[in-house]
Amino acid sequence: MSRAPFAAVAVLICSALPAAAQVAVRAERIHTVSGAVITDGVVVVSDGRIAAVGPASSTPIPAGHEVLEAAVATPGLVDVRTVAGLSGIYNGDDQAHDQDMLERSKPIQPGLRAIDAYNPREALIExxxxxxxTTMHVGHAPGELVSGQTMIVKTRGTTVAEAVVNPFFGIAATLSPAAQKGGGSSPGTRGKMMAMLREALLAAREYAREHAAHDGEGAPPARDLEKEALAAALAGEVPFIVTANRSQDIAGALRLAEEFGLELWLDMAAEAYTLVDEIRAAGVEVLLHPTMYRAWGDTKNLSFTTAARLADAGIDLAIQTGFESYVPKVRVLLFEAAVAAAHGLGPVRALEAITLAPAKMLGIADRVGSLEVGKDGDLALFDGDPFEYTTHCTGVVIEGEVVSRRAR
Amino acid sequence: MRPNAAPALRLALLAAAGASCALAAPQTTAVTGARLLPVDGPPIPEGVLLIEDGRIRAIGAVGELAVPSGSTVVDARGKVVMPGLVDTHSHLGGVGAADRSGPLQPGVRVYDSIDVRSSGFRRALAGGLTTLNLMPGSGHLCSGQTTYVKLRFHEGAPRTIDAVAYRFPDGSPMGGLKMANGTNSIREGGEGGFPGTRGKSAFLVRELFIRAREYGAKIAAATDEDGVVDPDERPPRDLHLETLLEVMDGKRVVHHHTHRHDDVLTVLRLAEEFGFRVVLHHVSEGWRVAEEIAAAGAPCSLILVDSPGGKLEAVHLVMETGAVLERAGARVAFHTDDWITDSRLFLRMAALGIRGGMSRGAALESVTLAGAEMLDLDERIGSLTPGKDADFVVLSGDPFSVYTQVEQTWVEGVKVFDRSDPDDLLHAEGGWGAADDVTPYLCCHDRASEGGSR
Structure with a gap:
């Protein structure tokens, strides 16, 4: 007698990345995101990339392609901020040591790389x-003034090298009481948080100046991994991603960005609706909190409608799954976008907020985020409206490889 | 003195005298035109729901069931009406019963701790919830007595726990007993008398139930044939043991937190040994022991969270548990465990149950009638049945669609939530000030107080 009808989670990823299979998807509705919805359409993926997208009547499926059928096909979803892979499923209570998203030994640690902490075999990723x-911007969690670096991965591979798209994308910082511990080495107030951040950025600026000024003669100045990382943000090479929820913390982040010329990304931003004009004027990207995030503490004023309000105001936003300390251990991007869709954002903009919008923000819109010829063959398949609770995701394709076939 | 007191009194007197003339007819509210989901019968595509004195008087199809003249008519054409939702497991209201002094405290009542004015109850109404089982936490083997409440937040009604609690026939506050096993109630090293292992957990429970049995035998020995207890012969009153006697007598149901498959079977083993009625709560690995659960006749109140894990015991949580249990023949309800999941999204959980393979009918019952049964309240609530309390929800569409909104919530014939009211809308959607008084409840996860940082 089978005692485990659902325990046999399909092992879909083998030990090495297989050569991209030749796959075609035929769906009743294809949401390309970049263009119009195609009714009864086909997406052909050859050698890992999209070779054709169009109506079935005029888009032949080449020989040798496996055909996947679905009611709806969308681009593979892009999670603009998560900690899955650094955060593991067990929560670390049980000698599992699978919670590597936040180092609490000191408040400013921009030298911590995401690639050194990411477990591509983590069950949450499957x-x-x-x-x-299919794509995640993943890295260190909120909770310390500067908690570490982030990176971009595809949700496949058994080594970080196989998964990674960009090993150092941004630096994660926090302006929130969550980053306050006090006791001297850590900030205990909002004023002190900002003072410590400014001091660190000023020191990094000085460090960059010394290195730039080195004329090549004699020993170069000693390297400092932390200042080096902050210097990358000061140079505009990587965004400075600030988790801020309360209105005054969002304003603080905008002030910091202006002072140092940082490319600021606002993370979570529960009260962003109070500063719509300021955020738009600053041209800041918003990585909006999960729609169903719990309202308490510095997120107490969040609303199901914030995504719609920001989008209506013309602010660039993507919806994230973020970080959970307990249950659900990881949030589901599709589910969070669905609730935003039902609260004013609407399904079209909600789908964009988890596909093309984050792809553009992450600078990878040439590869992912929409179904266009030449882009990576990353697709998600559904048996109905992707946002309906009762619809299943029936298949997932990454660069032509079918990485999930179970209906979930 | 209220100006209308006299005519009201006159009506009451007529009613008391059994008068049936038209003048004495109570005010009728008629909800007309909606698709009615009675739960205990097939849907009525365009129905009429008649309400009198806070109860459902009749239910039928438009054109078949006449609306009495003089009724207050609520035009609900295009809407869906279903019974008020029953949440078998909620922590709203800043609840707290047992403290850290010991692992088994059945005499402690959550009733004495509830902040009825918490904004959490406003969100519950926004989600269509009308009856809640307010529970203490799972950090104890037994954390105390639970309280069943009806969100009777009528304008002008007293905002006290006494006014909203359901009552046993003897008039005492109605509720069950919260118990837990598995890791939440275990303290490493067994500090403070708490168990350090699963074996010790069951041992401590058995020991106390056996003491209660002995205590009951002493009371029985001091009781004469007419049921009168001799005060000189009976043992001194013990609130903890008295509660366990109520449990073994069947008056009070045990609501038992349990996740892992072997822990579920431990609960069934103890329930059999001591003859108590039990509702299994959470039951994350219920799919592994579905046949045993069904054979024991133990109803299950499930929670679905959006992903597995977060703690070791929930790693095998799957969306299919409700479907597996349904197929095995077990009774299935869902619960919010609010603050673990949001009461405003309770219907969503049943919809995810359908995603996991449950039938629509079982999903509908899982948030209404099944829960009512688990609270011994199915004669009063859980379906749109004549004679039951007029607790219902007006929805904008299908209850299991993400795009559907709860538009109105009615309790005992009175509208207590209306999405068109700006203040109600604030609690439905969130926003500035909506959650000012929220007390996060994450059971045993102390680190939640660190700003959710770990």
């Missing part, structure tokens, strides 16, 4: 992939 996520 889980979110089976619900459509």
């Amino acid at each position: 889980y979110v992939r089976s619900l459509g996520v």
